[in-house]
Amino acid sequence: MPKRLIPSVEGYAQPDESGKLFAPAAARNVAALTEVVARLAPASGSALEIASGTGQHVCSYAVALPDLRWQPTEIDPVRRTSIDARAAEAGLANIAPARALDATAPGWSTEVAPQDLILLANLLHLVSREEAQTLINEAALALAPGGIFLVYGPFSRSGALTSEGDKAFDASIRAKDAQAGYKDDGEVIGMMEAAGLTWAETVEMPANNLVLAARRD
Ligand SMILES: C[S@@+](CC[C@H](N)C(=O)[O-])C[C@H]1O[C@@H](n2cnc3c(N)ncnc32)[C@H](O)[C@@H]1O
Numbered sequence: 001m002p003k004r005l006i007p008s009v010e011g012y013a014q015p016d017e018s019g020k021l022f023a024p025a026a027a028r029n030v031a032a033l034t035e036v037v038a039r040l041a042p043a044s045g046s047a048l049e050i051a052s053g054t055g056q057h058v059c060s061y062a063v064a065l066p067d068l069r070w071q072p073t074e075i076d077p078v079r080r081t082s083i084d085a086r087a088a089e090a091g092l093a094n095i096a097p098a099r100a101l102d103a104t105a106p107g108w109s110t111e112v113a114p115q116d117l118i119l120l121a122n123l124l125h126l127v128s129r130e131e132a133q134t135l136i137n138e139a140a141l142a143l144a145p146g147g148i149f150l151v152y153g154p155f156s157r158s159g160a161l162t163s164e165g166d167k168a169f170d171a172s173i174r175a176k177d178a179q180a181g182y183k184d185d186g187e188v189i190g191m192m193e194a195a196g197l198t199w200a201e202t203v204e205m206p207a208n209n210l211v212l213a214a215r216r217d
Contacts (some may be wrong), residue, residue, distance in 0.1 A: 006076050007126065012054065018089065019061035019081035025122075026056040029206065033152060034060045036203050036211050037094035037119065040148055041065055043115030048142065049073060050103045050135070051123045055083030061119070062092045068117065070094055073101035095159045108140065121152040124188065125170070129178035133191050140195035143216040147198060152205065155185045163208050188212055 009067045012021045034057075041047065044067040052072035062070045072095065073154055096134050102109055104127055118139045124132050133141035137168070139149050154166055161167045161182065170182040189199045189212060197214035 001204065007079055009047050010078075015078065015082060018077075020089070021054040021079065021198045022055045025055060026054055028151075029121075029209070030056055030060045032053070032206050033057060033121065034064050036152075037061050037150065037206070038064045039129075039209075040150060040201070040213055041068065042116045042146075042148065043067055043145075045069070046114070047071065047117040048112055048115045050118065050120040051075070052078055052083050052098060052141070053099060053122075055079075055086035057099070057113040057121060058083065059086050059090050059092060062095045062182065063090070064088075066094055068094065069096065069112065071096045071112065071115075072098045073103070073112075073160055075100065075102050079110050083129075084098065103135045103138065109138040112144040113145070113206070115142050116144055116147050117145060118147070118149045119152075120150070122154075124153055124159075125155075125173060125182045126180050129187075129217040132183055132188070136188075136191045137195045137198075140192070140216060143197075145216055147216045148200075149192070149214045150215070151214075153189065153209055154209050155212075156182045157185050159184055159186075159210060166208060174203035175213075185210060185212065 047068040048071045052074050058072045074080045074156050080098040087095040174181045194212040200215050201213040203211040
């Protein structure tokens with residue numbers, strides 16, 4: 001059993017007859033995310049997405065970067081069904097079947113290394129600091145030399161929550177799980193560096209989100 005709450009799929013439309021889920025937030029941010037991924041990703045090689053959710057993101061990435069081999073992963077079987085249904089419907093041959101992965105459990109890197117690109121969207125605020133560090137350590141170990149790690153989501157900046165929406169969202173997460181909540185941008189860069197990665201870039205994204213980019217030298 002996962003140690004944390006997996007966000008329920010209740011906020012999503014019910015799975016359709018093929019099992020596809022739809023996340024309105026993913027529909028809103030997919031274009032901006034795909035643009036950043038296309039700019040920072042290697043042109044070819046292997047790419048692993050952690051916590052792929054509905055599969056909306058990985059399908060867009062796989063179209064934009066057809067020479068990368070994409071491996072979506074998810075802890076939740078209902079979402080894995082959605083990812084596979086989306087990839088099948090899109091006819092995308094460069095997406096492997098979704099793989100079960102608890103990204104906060106130590107040791108998973110040995111099963112998926114080496115990867116040229118690893119992506120994570122919208123999970124760090126839902127786990128504890130310790131779990132975030134474990135996830136980042138494993139991602140660093142799973143990267144090939146020269147590999148890129150991109151982390152997207154909401155963060156506090158230099159210790160401050162910078163919008164009313166972020167304050168409310170962080171408080172609602174902590175009310176459900178006192179160990180979870182927003183991580184700070186500098187704190188996550190520190191976690192990346194502690195894992196042996198080199199911070200490369202911070203990209204401002206719509207809706208006050210960030211992409212934190214790091215490289216394995
Ligand atoms: C807020 S959703 C984000 C989904 C997707 N990345 C996106 O941005 O639309 C968080 C996702 O993390 C997954 N998740 C939760 N705990 C996880 C864990 N320990 N390891 C891997 N995935 C996890 C959930 O099942 C869910 O799909």
